[in-house]
Amino acid sequence: MKKPVMTLLATGVAVALSLTACGGAASSSSTAASGGKELDGLTGVIGAKDFSEQFILAHITSLVLNAHGANTTTNTSVVGSANVRTAFETGQFAGYWEYTGTSWITYNKQTTPIKDKAEMFKAVKDVDAKKGIAWLDPAPLNNTYAFAIREDKAKELGIKSMSDVAKLPASEQTFCMESEFSTRDDGWPGLKKEYGLSPNAKVSMLDTGVIYTATQKGQDCNFGEVFETDGRIPALKLQVMDDDKKFFPVYQGALTIKSDLLAKYPAIADVMSKVSPKLTTEVMQKLNAKADVDGDDPADVAKEWLTSEGLI
Template identity: 30%
Template sequence: MRRAIVSLLLALAAFASHAQAVRVGSKADNEGALLGQIVLQVLRHEGIPVVDRTQLGPTSIVRRALVNGDLDVYPEYTGNAGFFFHRESDPAFRDPRRAYALAASLDEAANRLVWLAPAPADNHWAIGVRGDVARAAGLATLDDFSRWVRAGARVKLAGSAEFVESDAALPAFQQAYGFTLRGDQLLVLAGGDTSATIKAAAEGISGVNASMVYSTDGAIAVTGLTVLDDPRHIEMVYQPAPVVREDVLRRYPAMRAPLEAAFRALTVERLRRLNARTQIDGEDAGKVAADYLRQEKLLP
């Protein structure tokens, strides 16, 4: 009888410990896997019990799991709060500090979710131009690109149907910067894989010399594409940040400082290099995350 009671108590203790563990999620894409591993490994190093639910799925699934209490923390992008709260046109989401402040205040009030400080990297849609072409034409911004297109340059851009057709992507750039790409100047590829569009531009496939990109794409780091600045801030700011349930942060307040330190060092250039290791070289996201955290002295 005594042995049975001891076994029951041990089982209850194990269940209670698991119930208190922090469930760490992430999106299923390459960058999501990397950022999720950074969160997971930081928490483990702090002695916080964790359950690994990284690479759970797309934004809609991961976000719903967090709001419903099925996840405790995952990396999200500040600009997505504009969509969550139907504030896409709010100019605050075009400015890094205001975007973070607004995302944090809206989610705290509506869902008791806390946005920790974001990375400086901004992962938004952009246009990249083959490096040698950009240097020869003096292209650094979308204003330069507009001038180049309007001057009759031989421009051909590869992008997904979503990028070419979405009001938030190429049409928005064209309207704001005053240029138009004809149908024969576009190579529309199935799906949204930017590695395919970047490859087309870098290798000049079918005459392509420009590409849709996400600004933290790993392929940028190895192909030498020039990513054009968006000085009019047409795109919303998408800085990644850990988002955690308020009750979980109260339970484990020690998670805040190391998580913010881990994200603070993720510049665009740094994130591109890390993404290249998973996207291009095929390295495991957990290993890449651990190497990064060791470099930042956040892991031994």
């Protein structure tokens, strides 16, 4: 989602894009129950960024499209948001799941986020339409930044929101975060100013994966920078602090495809409209936990969920 964007190296992209059949679900059409043939003739690759949520979403998409007559595969081998977007724009991918905040800020160079999620989605949809990119109706999930704390510690301190955090003594305002987040306008500097956090707040810089366990231990910090749909939040019994001033940009997820492909196969939108509304932040947390906590294969996670929902 909001991982650091890689430098776009021509050779690296060429290698990555050549892997369009790797890491995919070439057997999706044979494993999915038939749901109709309205997408007969649709072929292509569903791409993904390099983290579990994206892998799961790519497999969900490929499996459900194939259940309606398509013959798609997945590619979970391309590394870096910029490379995935390039693969999509140059026709290597038929589609992939993107986040509104990423497109708005990273790809369209808009420095001011839109706080209302419906207005944000419309703005991103309109600006990307000029590039021949269609956004299908979004899922409710919002994979945005957040700060979390141990559930028992939150109860002890009597806090539920970032405004509550700002009222704590400076000694309790201890934070773990990535180095990139610490300098971003939509990260620590802006958050500290927006909520009036203590100038004496303690900040520890850690790698993304370490932040979750450090927050759960509570030794380096009370509050850890997390992504709201991460499955480790419920697994580690963390509580997300409500961003009550809506400081963080909205990162609502949706399937993006080329406009001409949607015009040729409008039933894609109909098929996905039965899937996307079910993908809430809470549902995505559970699916991500199966991959990141339990170690399940994202393709299996996707198939099991679609089957349980009666979608394939």
